[in-house]
Amino acid sequence: MASLIPVSDPADPRLADYVRLRDVNLRKSLEAEHGLFVAEGEKVIRRAVGAGFPVRSLLMARRWTGPLADLLDSVDAPAYLVDDATMESITGFQVHRGALASLERLPLPSVDSVLTAARRPAIGEDTAGHAGVPVAHTRPPQRVLVLEDLVDHANVGSIYRCAAALGIDAIILSPRCADPLYRRSVKVSMGAVFAIPYARMTNWHDDLGRLRAAGFTLLALTPDQTATPIEKASMGDRVALMLGSEGDGLSSHWLDEADEPVCIPMSGDAMSAGVDSLNVTAAAAIACHTLMR
Amino acid sequence: MASLIPVSDPADPRLADYVRLRDVNLRKSLEAEHGLFVAEGEKVIRRAVGAGFPVRSLLMARRWTGPLADLLDSVDAPAYLVDDATMESITGFQVHRGALASLERLPLPSVDSVLTAARRPAIGEDTAGHAGVPVAHTRPPQRVLVLEDLVDHANVGSIYRCAAALGIDAIILSPRCADPLYRRSVKVSMGAVFAIPYARMTNWHDDLGRLRAAGFTLLALTPDQTATPIEKASMGDRVALMLGSEGDGLSSHWLDEADEPVCIPMSGDAMSAGVDSLNVTAAAAIACHTLMR
Numbered sequence: 001m002a003s004l005i006p007v008s009d010p011a012d013p014r015l016a017d018y019v020r021l022r023d024v025n026l027r028k029s030l031e032a033e034h035g036l037f038v039a040e041g042e043k044v045i046r047r048a049v050g051a052g053f054p055v056r057s058l059l060m061a062r063r064w065t066g067p068l069a070d071l072l073d074s075v076d077a078p079a080y081l082v083d084d085a086t087m088e089s090i091t092g093f094q095v096h097r098g099a100l101a102s103l104e105r106l107p108l109p110s111v112d113s114v115l116t117a118a119r120r121p122a123i124g125e126d127t128a129g130h131a132g133v134p135v136a137h138t139r140p141p142q143r144v145l146v147l148e149d150l151v152d153h154a155n156v157g158s159i160y161r162c163a164a165a166l167g168i169d170a171i172i173l174s175p176r177c178a179d180p181l182y183r184r185s186v187k188v189s190m191g192a193v194f195a196i197p198y199a200r201m202t203n204w205h206d207d208l209g210r211l212r213a214a215g216f217t218l219l220a221l222t223p224d225q226t227a228t229p230i231e232k233a234s235m236g237d238r239v240a241l242m243l244g245s246e247g248d249g250l251s252s253h254w255l256d257e258a259d260e261p262v263c264i265p266m267s268g269d270a271m272s273a274g275v276d277s278l279n280v281t282a283a284a285a286i287a288c289h290t291l292m293r
Numbered sequence: 294m295a296s297l298i299p300v301s302d303p304a305d306p307r308l309a310d311y312v313r314l315r316d317v318n319l320r321k322s323l324e325a326e327h328g329l330f331v332a333e334g335e336k337v338i339r340r341a342v343g344a345g346f347p348v349r350s351l352l353m354a355r356r357w358t359g360p361l362a363d364l365l366d367s368v369d370a371p372a373y374l375v376d377d378a379t380m381e382s383i384t385g386f387q388v389h390r391g392a393l394a395s396l397e398r399l400p401l402p403s404v405d406s407v408l409t410a411a412r413r414p415a416i417g418e419d420t421a422g423h424a425g426v427p428v429a430h431t432r433p434p435q436r437v438l439v440l441e442d443l444v445d446h447a448n449v450g451s452i453y454r455c456a457a458a459l460g461i462d463a464i465i466l467s468p469r470c471a472d473p474l475y476r477r478s479v480k481v482s483m484g485a486v487f488a489i490p491y492a493r494m495t496n497w498h499d500d501l502g503r504l505r506a507a508g509f510t511l512l513a514l515t516p517d518q519t520a521t522p523i524e525k526a527s528m529g530d531r532v533a534l535m536l537g538s539e540g541d542g543l544s545s546h547w548l549d550e551a552d553e554p555v556c557i558p559m560s561g562d563a564m565s566a567g568v569d570s571l572n573v574t575a576a577a578a579i580a581c582h583t584l585m586r
Contacts (some may be wrong), residue, residue, distance in 0.1 A: 267460025
């Protein structure tokens, strides 16, 4: 059961996990050093706890102790109660959702284990199914996204949400891709970052080979309209779709490594009117939908 | 040719078009009263001017007079030069893109005229084509989006960008749908709001009838998984796809008016893991791509 501890001093060291949540550089080093991440809002906190991440602490306005009463009963961590002004002073912004949790990161699985393991129900997934029938996932992943060096946390969160909703089996991140457990990624994903298995490559140059070794066809999504339209690409049993960074798209090395470049067909009118391209989240949504058909 | 006028007082009344750009309520009434909108950043300003919107004034840091020299030569309006601190003090935020323009709104066409007119090249579209061959659009719109009561300006902008890139012919807005010419819509759309013809309904209850009278099949996009998967919907010559608001989706009245409800098939695993649905921009991207296949 959580202890409810009123705090009024924004500089109280017990609240150090929550300082300056919009300061990306500070948060990166602070979260890496302490192995933590922050979940924001009732729904996302519930999903994080349900996914098995140990709770370090909670921070909330007192009005949230009611709606979160069952969760407070079930976790063994301090819940710091603050007023809205103190909350804003600590975090550096107005926390509209009124409740935050600091949770421990768990070790990520390796790329190989994500690609080859028969998928078990994701941690926290409802193992009983809706009709009380256990849900078993006994096949290894068939449809995978590979994200190269995305920099925007909201984009990463949005892609996780979309991939999870459409049934993509797993996500593989390049070594430098933005962190799915950064607060804003978690929030935009609506907690989908807890629902979809993922791993981070350690070797940008060579690790696409691990996907090929696991039997995946590598499709590289590119705005280049001379590439194969994605809906006409040959989809074998195991397909990995590679998505590049917001500005530059996929690196030439990754494009070279792909089995086939694919594109989303664009309107000729639009291209002459200077509407350059889709943003990466729209492209990812279309690609995931096409992959799952 | 623009006159370059240095200004140092943030309260200078000549800068009134640019006050508190993030104050949505203020901006709504100010922009309606004066019939203006604001474009942000070099690329978007160029597209707005190219689309034929008369320039009321420009506001920029002096460093932008170089990159925008040709545009400043061609427009007959004052260009106010300010330093970054003054810019921030007027607008209420740090304008990373460093240049703003205030432009006059033009009267929107009626729903009927957008639906039935043979589409001419959008204002400002390159009428010479890439190979110097004039581009003629002689067919009326065949694929249309209808947006009901979206509230988020970024979502509206994102949907315009996506619709323009994929070749959707026109967009029809419900009477209360968020404004595509609001600064943030314009910015997120990358200027696509100038490239795609659109109109706003005046009668929420009856105006879907105008689409049907123009020969459109009305498809209603819904998260309801018992609806027809969108890729299996019967696509006649003229299809209008209806998208609902961020929280509640389409109203029951509009759902009732549709010829067919359609859905984007979701993963059963995701639904049991509580990943509810796609956000409206991801759904719109998938729907536009499917509509254009």
